Amino acid sequence: MAVAARETRSGPAPLDVDRIKKDFPILERKIRGKRLVYLDNAATSQKPRQVLDALNDYYEQHNANIHRSPHLLGEEATQMWEDSRARVARFVGAPDASNIIFNRGTTESLNLIAYGWGRKFLREGDEILISELEHHSNIVPWQLAARDTGAKLVYIPVTDGGLLDTDALATLLSERTKLVSVSGMSNVLGTVPPIRQIVEAAHAVGALVSVDGAQLVAHAPGHKMLGPTASGGLYAKRELLEAMDPFIGGGEMISEVRPDMSTWNEVPWKFEGGTMNIAQEIGLSAACDYLDALGMDNVRAHEEELTAYAIERLLDAGVRLFGPTDVRERGAEVSFWFKDIHPHDLATILDQEGVAIRAGHHCAQILMRRLEVPATARASFYIYNDRDDVDALVGALGRAAELFRS
Amino acid sequence: MALEDLYKEVILDHYKNPRNKRPMPDAELTCSRNNPLCGDEILVSAHVENGAVADVAFQGQGCSISQSSASMLTEAVKGKSVSDAEQLAADFRGMMSGDVEPDEDEFGDLVALKGVVKYPIRIKCAVLAWDVLQEALSGAGEAAASAPHA
Numbered sequence: 001m002a003v004a005a006r007e008t009r010s011g012p013a014p015l016d017v018d019r020i021k022k023d024f025p026i027l028e029r030k031i032r033g034k035r036l037v038y039l040d041n042a043a044t045s046q047k048p049r050q051v052l053d054a055l056n057d058y059y060e061q062h063n064a065n066i067h068r069s070p071h072l073l074g075e076e077a078t079q080m081w082e083d084s085r086a087r088v089a090r091f092v093g094a095p096d097a098s099n100i101i102f103n104r105g106t107t108e109s110l111n112l113i114a115y116g117w118g119r120k121f122l123r124e125g126d127e128i129l130i131s132e133l134e135h136h137s138n139i140v141p142w143q144l145a146a147r148d149t150g151a152k153l154v155y156i157p158v159t160d161g162g163l164l165d166t167d168a169l170a171t172l173l174s175e176r177t178k179l180v181s182v183s184g185m186s187n188v189l190g191t192v193p194p195i196r197q198i199v200e201a202a203h204a205v206g207a208l209v210s211v212d213g214a215q216l217v218a219h220a221p222g223h224k225m226l227g228p229t230a231s232g233g234l235y236a237k238r239e240l241l242e243a244m245d246p247f248i249g250g251g252e253m254i255s256e257v258r259p260d261m262s263t264w265n266e267v268p269w270k271f272e273g274g275t276m277n278i279a280q281e282i283g284l285s286a287a288c289d290y291l292d293a294l295g296m297d298n299v300r301a302h303e304e305e306l307t308a309y310a311i312e313r314l315l316d317a318g319v320r321l322f323g324p325t326d327v328r329e330r331g332a333e334v335s336f337w338f339k340d341i342h343p344h345d346l347a348t349i350l351d352q353e354g355v356a357i358r359a360g361h362h363c364a365q366i367l368m369r370r371l372e373v374p375a376t377a378r379a380s381f382y383i384y385n386d387r388d389d390v391d392a393l394v395g396a397l398g399r400a401a402e403l404f405r406s
Numbered sequence: 407m408a409l410e411d412l413y414k415e416v417i418l419d420h421y422k423n424p425r426n427k428r429p430m431p432d433a434e435l436t437c438s439r440n441n442p443l444c445g446d447e448i449l450v451s452a453h454v455e456n457g458a459v460a461d462v463a464f465q466g467q468g469c470s471i472s473q474s475s476a477s478m479l480t481e482a483v484k485g486k487s488v489s490d491a492e493q494l495a496a497d498f499r500g501m502m503s504g505d506v507e508p509d510e511d512e513f514g515d516l517v518a519l520k521g522v523v524k525y526p527i528r529i530k531c532a533v534l535a536w537d538v539l540q541e542a543l544s545g546a547g548e549a550a551a552s553a554p555h556a
Contacts, residue, residue: 340422344444344469345413348525352409361445374445374467403413404470 012301015294017386023048023290024384034354037392042187042215042333042380043358045224047283054286055228058279065275067252081278084285085268091288094235101241101271102281105232106214107137110181112234112271113210114141116244122178124150129172129180129207131156131164132370135187136363138212142181151178158370162186162323164193170201177207184216188362188376189323190307190330192216208240215331225291227284230277241267248273299383303332306381310334310390317394322371333380335362338397339406343377346400353396412525413470416518420474425481426463433463437542441534446472450479450538454546458487464535471519471528476535478515483539488546495536495543502529 021027024046029036038046058080064073066081086097094100103109118141122128128142132155146153154172157165164182173180180202185192195211202209213235214224246253246264250273255263264270291299304327311325311334319336338346343359350357358378361368368374379393400406430436433451440447446468453461462484464476483491500506501513501520508517522532 342469344446344528344531345471348412348528349409360443365445368445374447403409404418 012298013295015298015302015383017302017384020048020294021384023050025049025052027384031354031356032352035392037353037355037385037389039379039381039385039389039393040356040358041382041385042224042378044229045226045382046384047228048226048287048290050290051226051228051283051286055279055283058282063279066278067269077278080282081276084281087285087288088233088281089235091292092235096238098266098268099235099238099241101234101236101268102231102276103233103271104230104277106212109232109234110137110210110212111141112247113181113236113244114145116247116271117208117240118142118145118151118179119148120243120245122146122149122151125176126151126178127154127174127176128152129154129156129169129177129182129202131182131193132158132366133164133183133186133189133191133193134181134364134366135183135212135214136365137214138181138183139366152176155366156182158191158367162189162191163329164191164198166194166197166201169198173201173205173207175205177202177205179208179210181210182212184211184213185331186323186364186367187215187333188335188364188367188378190215190333190335191323192329192331215333226287228277228280231280231284231287233281234271238267241271246270246273250274294383302383303381304328306385306387306390307332307334309387310379310381310393313390313394317397319397322373322376332382333378335376335378337373337376339401339404341400341404341406343375345404346377346397349400349403350393350396353392353399355393355396357393411521412528414518414521416515417470417474420477420515421470424464424473424477426484427465427477428463429465430461430463433461435542435545437538437545438466439534439538439541441468441472441530443530444469446531446534448472448476448535448538450476450535450542452539452542452546454488454543457489457546458485459483459491459543460485462539466535468534469528469531471522471531472534475516475519475532478519479535479539482514482516488543492540492543495540498536499533502533 026046027036062073062076064077066078085100089097089100122145128151130138130142142153156169156172159165182193182198184195199209253265253270253273255265308327314336319338322335324330347357347359360375430451433453435452438449448464448466450464452459462480464480482494497506501508502523504523508520510517519532522528
């Protein structure tokens with residue numbers, strides 16, 4: 001395991017980005033003859049050799065199905081799977097491994113809650129609070145749950161500055177509120193809502209809280225934090241997991257199956273039906289090792305520094321920036337418009353320069369309507385990005401302006 | 407391929423100065439669609455008289471490719487018979503899949519969009535308006551059938 005952060009006695013240590021870059025084979029790829037400047041980390045991060053090695057080691061040495069196969073490989077694979085669960089639990093600070101349900105990630109987790117908890121406990125007249133910041137994965141499952149139960153979906157507004165309106169939240173909360181489900185970090189604006197404050201306010205009226213952590217703590221477990229795609233999961237309180245219905249019915253999630261009814265396996269296996277994403281979660285465990293070796297405080301400090309630099313350079317270049325400008329209120333991503341160039345055109349032009357960004361509505365059409373734009377361009381940063389990458393982005397904007405004569 | 411071949415002057419001109427971009431409140435044929443991938447939206451309105459496209463306009467928002475394609479579409483199909491307009495839509499789609507070599511007389515400005523073929527992810531943008539047109543025109547027969555006899 002490479003430890004690429006320089007140790008210092010106090011405060012966060014700067015990341016050794018040159019050394020980190022060497023851990024990511026894909027960063028050696030040339031894109032149309034140019035250096036790859038990967039700024040689409042909010043969609044998915046690149047994977048370090050340590051994670052790729054963990055995947056290979058699993059498939060080459062231990063591949064078997066888990067919790068069912070009575071042979072040595074089955075035993076090893078099961079052990080690695082459960083060790084990964086314990087590793088991820090430690091990474092997110094969960095009290096116990098059984099608080100972690102493995103699945104394909106945040107979208108599946110939110111659907112799991114909407115089915116397993118929402119369909120079972122929501123009643124007509126109940127309210128689910130979500131915000132205008134949300135990704136579609138924290139909107140659509142609740143629309144479906146509301147339709148099936150008669151509960152009402154209520155939106156917490158976003159301020160003009162791109163922050164979650166906590167004053168409005170206070171007036172929206174009532175004894176009808178059964179759940180507040182909010183983004184831990186906006187995938188468009190990078191806004192980081194005050195989760196602790198939201199949890200306290202929600203609990204005060206007896207509501208539960210669900211946090212979409214896809215972008216958080218990079219940020220949060222899964223394929224956006226160096227883990228393989230389709231890795232990730234749900235961290236939840238054990239008593240809630242026990243009260244909830246299962247989500248995916250199938251093999252290994254049962255205790256006993258009879259002709260007309262079944263009983264469920266214990267938590268967390270009650271929620272892991274069918275052959276699971278075994279290799280991916282083992283890879284995610286390796287990603288936790290990698291990030292902990294860097295130190296998450298150092299990762300955060302690096303992201304803040306780079307985001308502040310990016311905001312400064314982009315504003316100088318004349319972009320219209322969306323979301324908070326204070327880096328303490330946002331994560332390592334910036335959404336913007338550049339002159340009159342549509343984000344999709346911008347992304348195509350930047351791609352020719354080796355600069356990979358995202359363009360579109362980012363699965364957040366409610367927020368796009370709030371911002372009164374059809375789409376934004378988004379650059380998102382991670383541990384292997386540095387000021388050179390930001391400079392490459394700004395340089396490529398110049399090329400776009402030239403092409404569009406803007 | 408150079409970017410200049412994608413973002414040709416004529417495309418940028420249609421993007422910045424779209425033709426026939428206006429509401430047509432009394433149009434009997436109207437259809438709209440969006441491209442959920444990028445949020446592009448196109449609404450096409452047409453007025454058909456004696457089996458020909460007497461007037462056509464569009465509204466919408468999106469990238470230079472989707473908007474210029476819509477703008478060029480309105481110029482290309484105005485005055486054409488419904489069946490010729492449908493044929494052009496089919497030919498345009500053929501050009502986008504690389505199967506049809508565009509006829510410059512038939513295509514006019516639309517030839518400029520040929521460069522999009524080299525950017526597979528953007529083909530949907532170019533084709534969007536044409537999908538909308540075809541859907542709108544598919545109602546032409548019904549509109550004529552239900553129209554009161556003169």
